[in-house]
Amino acid sequence: xxxxxxxxxxxxxxxxxxxxxxxxxxxxxxxxxxxxxxxxxxxxxxxxxxxxxxxxxxxxxxxxxxxxxxxxxxxxxxxxxxxxxxxxxxxxxxxxxxxxxxxxxxxxxxxxxxxxxxxxxxxxxxxxxxxxxxxxxxxxxxxxxxxxxxxxxxxxxxxxxxxxxxxxxxxxxxxxxxxxxxxxxxxxxxxxxxxxxxxxxxxxxxxxxxxxxxxxxxxxxxxxxxxxxxxxxxxxxxxxxxxxxxxxxxxxxxxxxxxxxxxxxxxxxxxxxxxxxxxxxxxxxxxxxxxxxxxxxxxxxxxxxxxxxxxxxxxxxxxxxxxxxxxxxxxxxxxxxxxxxxxxxxxxxxxxxxxxxxxxxxxxxxxxxxxxxxxxxxxxxxxx
Amino acid sequence: xxxxxxxxxxxxxxxxxxxxxxxxxxxxxxxxxxxxxxxxxxxxxxxxxxxxxxxxxxxxxxxxxxxxxxxxxxxxxxxxxxxxxxxxxxxxxxxxxxxxxxxxxxxxxxxxxxxxxxxxxxxxxxxxxxxxxxxxxxxxxxxxxxxxxxxxxxxxxxxxxxxxxxxxxxxxxxxxxxxxxxxxxxxxxxxxxxxxxxxxxxxxxxxxxxxxxxxxxxxxxxxxxxxxxxxxxxxxxxxxxxxxxxxxxxxxxxxxxxxxxxxxxxxxxxxxxxxxxxxxxxxx
Numbered sequence: 001x002x003x004x005x006x007x008x009x010x011x012x013x014x015x016x017x018x019x020x021x022x023x024x025x026x027x028x029x030x031x032x033x034x035x036x037x038x039x040x041x042x043x044x045x046x047x048x049x050x051x052x053x054x055x056x057x058x059x060x061x062x063x064x065x066x067x068x069x070x071x072x073x074x075x076x077x078x079x080x081x082x083x084x085x086x087x088x089x090x091x092x093x094x095x096x097x098x099x100x101x102x103x104x105x106x107x108x109x110x111x112x113x114x115x116x117x118x119x120x121x122x123x124x125x126x127x128x129x130x131x132x133x134x135x136x137x138x139x140x141x142x143x144x145x146x147x148x149x150x151x152x153x154x155x156x157x158x159x160x161x162x163x164x165x166x167x168x169x170x171x172x173x174x175x176x177x178x179x180x181x182x183x184x185x186x187x188x189x190x191x192x193x194x195x196x197x198x199x200x201x202x203x204x205x206x207x208x209x210x211x212x213x214x215x216x217x218x219x220x221x222x223x224x225x226x227x228x229x230x231x232x233x234x235x236x237x238x239x240x241x242x243x244x245x246x247x248x249x250x251x252x253x254x255x256x257x258x259x260x261x262x263x264x265x266x267x268x269x270x271x272x273x274x275x276x277x278x279x280x281x282x283x284x285x286x287x288x289x290x291x292x293x294x295x296x297x298x299x300x301x302x303x304x305x306x307x308x309x310x311x312x313x314x315x316x317x318x319x320x321x322x323x324x325x326x327x328x329x330x331x332x333x334x335x336x337x338x339x340x341x342x343x344x345x346x347x348x349x350x351x352x353x354x355x356x357x358x359x360x361x362x363x364x365x366x367x368x369x370x371x372x373x374x375x376x377x378x379x380x381x382x383x384x
Numbered sequence: 385x386x387x388x389x390x391x392x393x394x395x396x397x398x399x400x401x402x403x404x405x406x407x408x409x410x411x412x413x414x415x416x417x418x419x420x421x422x423x424x425x426x427x428x429x430x431x432x433x434x435x436x437x438x439x440x441x442x443x444x445x446x447x448x449x450x451x452x453x454x455x456x457x458x459x460x461x462x463x464x465x466x467x468x469x470x471x472x473x474x475x476x477x478x479x480x481x482x483x484x485x486x487x488x489x490x491x492x493x494x495x496x497x498x499x500x501x502x503x504x505x506x507x508x509x510x511x512x513x514x515x516x517x518x519x520x521x522x523x524x525x526x527x528x529x530x531x532x533x534x535x536x537x538x539x540x541x542x543x544x545x546x547x548x549x550x551x552x553x554x555x556x557x558x559x560x561x562x563x564x565x566x567x568x569x570x571x572x573x574x575x576x577x578x579x580x581x582x583x584x585x586x587x588x589x590x591x592x593x594x595x596x597x598x599x600x601x602x603x604x605x606x607x608x609x610x611x612x613x614x615x616x617x618x619x620x621x622x623x624x625x626x627x628x629x630x631x632x633x634x635x636x637x638x639x640x641x642x643x644x645x646x647x648x649x650x651x652x653x654x655x656x657x658x659x660x661x662x663x664x665x666x667x668x
Contacts, residue, residue, distance in 0.1 A: 006467050007533065008487040010526055014494065017505040182401035190395055191402070199402065201655065202409050208580070208647040209412065210587025212616040213640050216623050217412050247408055254405070280391035308495025310590040311616075315624055335497040335590070342501070342594055347509070359501040363494060370493040374486060 018363055021356035025135050028350055030153045031115070038106050038114045038127045045069040047131040051145070053153040056113060064111060072111040078152060079116045095120070103127070115152045135350070140357065146321040146332075148341065148351040156354045158361065160323045164331035167324050168238050168313060169306035172245035173253075177299055179246075180253030184295075187254070188261040189283055207251035215315030218244035223316055230328055236318030238331040244312050249302040256301055260294020261287055297376045304369035308362060310335035334358050413644065420641030428638055433600065438631040442639055447604055448517075448612030452596065453586050455521025455608070460528040461578060467529075468536025473562055492530035496590040499527050504594040516609040520596025527591055528581050535577025539570035572661035576654045583650040587643060589616040615643050 030050035031037070037053070039045060045067050048056075055061040056074055065071045082091070085105060091098050099122040106114050106127030114127070121129070133139070135156060143157020187199050222243050227235025264287045272282040288295075318330025319340060338355050345351040385393070431441030471488075475481040503523030513519040543566050551561040589597075597617035605612050623629070623636040 005484065006463055007491045007530060008484060010529065011487050011491050011494075013506065014491075014498070014502045017502050017510070018498065021501075021505055179401045179404060182398045183405050186398040186402040190398060199406070201651065202406050204580075205648065205651055206405070206409050208583050208587075208651055210589070210616050210643055210647065212587065212589045212620050213416070213643055214412075216619055216636060216640050217415060219623060221411075221415060247412075250405055250408070278387055278391050280394045281387070284394075304493055308493075308497065310495065310497040311620060315620070335495055338497050338501065339590055339593055342504070356501060356505070359498050363498050366493050366495055366498075367490060370490050374489065 014363070018356060018359050021353060022360035023357070025156075025350065025353035025357045026137060026140070028135055028353065029132055030135055030156070030350065031132055032152075032154060032350055034118045035115050035152055036118050036121065036129050037132060038102075038116070038121070038125070038129055040106055040110045040112055041126060041128050042110055043069055043128075045130065046128075047133060049133040049139070050135075050153040050155060051139075051143070051157075053132070054145070054147075054150055054155055057152065070111075075109060075112050077105065077112055077114040077116075079120075099123075135354075140354075141361075144323055146337070148345070148354055154350055154354075156350075158334070158358060160321055161332055161334050161337055161358070162361070164238070164317075164321075164324050165307055165333040165335075167327070167331060168241040168245060168317065168333055169303050171238070171242035171327060172249055172306045173299055173302050175242060175246035176249045176253055176302060180250050180298070180302075181257055181295060183250075184254050184257040184261055184298075185283060185288075188258050189279070189287065203251045203254055206247070207255075211248065211309060212311045212315075214244055214248055215312035218312060218316040226328075232328055234318060234330065236316055236330055237328050238317060238324060239327040241313045241317040241331070241333070242327065244316055245306045245309060248309065248312060249306055252305055253298045253302045256298035257291070257295045260291035260298070263294065264290045293376050293380050297373050297380075300369055300373055300376070304366055304373075307333075307369075308335060308366055310339050314339050334362050338362075416637065416640050416644050420637035423634055423638030424641060429642070432602070433635070438628050438635065442615070442618060442635070442642065444601055444604060445613040445615045445618040445639070446642070448597075448614045449586050449616075451517050451605065451612055452520055452524055452592065452614055453582055455517055456524035456528055456585050457578075457582065459522060459525030460532050460581070464529050464532025465536050465574065468533045468540065469562060469567075471533070472537045472540040473558075473566070488530050488533055491526075492534070496527060496588055497593075499523055499591040500594050502526075503591060508595055514609060515594075515596055515598070515611045517596055517605060517612055518608045520592045520612075520614075521608075523591045523595045524585050524588060527588065528585050531581045531584065532578065535581065536570075536574050539573035539577065540566065542573060543569045572657060576658050579650050579654040579657070583647045586646055587616050589614075589620055592617060615639060615646075619643065 030053075037048065043064065045064060048067070052061065052067060057076060061067065061074065063071065063073055077085075086101055090101060099120045102114065102116060102120055103122035103124070103126055106112055132153070140156055140158060141162070142159055143155065144159050145155040145157045146160055147155040183199070187196055191199065218240055223235035223240050225235070226232065226237060226240050226243075230239075268286055268290060269282055272286045273279070277285065313333050314336035317333065317336065319332045319336055320330035321332045321337070322329075324331045338358055341351070342355050345355055428441045429446065430443050432443055434440030467488075471481065471484055475484065500523065503519055503526075507513045507519035507522050508515060511519075547565050547569065548561055551565040552558070556564070592614055596611055597614050598611040599613075599621055601611065601613055619636060619639040622632045622639065
């Protein structure tokens, strides 16, 4: 009867494997391919962050002054523009002279920022290797740029992905909740049994349709619809994701809130009716307040499902990893990012680990939601 | 507005919103049936894809999904049913039982893409199965596990305690009681639940993305260490990637229809079974 503990064991395994891979991100350098950054020895700057490196190479930071250095323009060098400085003969057939040449280069240009692999560092290095801030949790969670393939320093800010996920999921629930609760009330209190017999299988079927079919439906029907209605350049938007997710969340919301409504004690209903209230007043003043905690649980459960939903969202939201500003804009969610990028990320690399770290975030969010629901339902049990 | 009119208005709003739910389902089903129906023929179901998946059939994807469903259920059924029996029949109401239930609920709440990451990390890389039917089946089986456990538990709850007491009073041991009395009575409900969980597993895409699914394979798998194509993944790739999205639209409609039909048939089967057995129990 070990089988009883199998789920606990499975959860434990998932935690171990997910977090082992995910947390190993946080002692790696954002520089890939064993690159180092070398400056002239007289340059006072002694460390850079991944974002600063990106801004330098994008031309947003042009002067060392902005980095608390001397008032000199920044000149960049990477191994890719080797040809501008040296001929093939100077480097040697097996790059055997390269370390010395690079050493000379760094020494001769005071405002240079050179990025090249560690293996080409000269033994008597005249420049200085500076520290690059390692990938860390605050930058990871609060960073505003997600560009895991950027050269020379990857940008791993998941804030746009977290906000994208929340935006899509929360609006999905806002769309689905009124319809879901109305359907639940209708099924539990108003509809005659014959109609209930029709509605029940409909809801079961809705929850049985695979998410990839919803995604396909969204892609072919909802996306063009949104494109036409709002006259947008692309229909693949957060709104499309919310609408598809709302449809997918309906069965969960209806089933859970219907259960809660049916759990209202008969005596309370009858007391209300006996006092002269009609059925609608009873529903609004007695049944709904009584089942509120169950309906809340339904909403939270719906959000949890929506946050973790992958395929449908991946297919309809357009997947632009930018800070979301409106519903009518492409966004990218955490699960969609993992699904879209894991196939291309080299195993064991920074990108690969970052995607596992995203998985950890997703796991933590859904775990918290589950515990919250557990808390609500345990309180409900006490009430009964 | 009078009290009566308010009631009428409120009820109509509820009625309309409820029918909206039915409307949405009909919309989706209609969309898939109307556009996919003409694709559905014997060749589509039994031929290999041709011309960059714009023509031919989806035979390898159907076979792949069947393998994955069989493999995952082989893993999830016995363990899940045993766990359900253990939790409901053997554990007392203690912190231990609550902990197991909490963990089962948590496992059920983990997003499917996280299962995919986990499956890739453990089965594909650490255990060295590679992208294979084995790795994919185990990942999907783990995903189905909490569903199977819950279904079993619910089926056991619905067996009236008087049957247990009767059997025990006649001198049967606890194991005998469970095997001869409780399980036969709970079996219909367990089976119904299992059929529905097959439906769920056959439509999952995210867990198989990195553990088994292949974009295109020219031949069928030879062993459990081979990759396979699968219906949901096939639908995903031909509707979103590749250079011939427009040309392969018909194939996508056909694949979506097959997937929906699969779920439809499994649901019907489960409902018929439920009705059949509930009649039988009443007659006794």
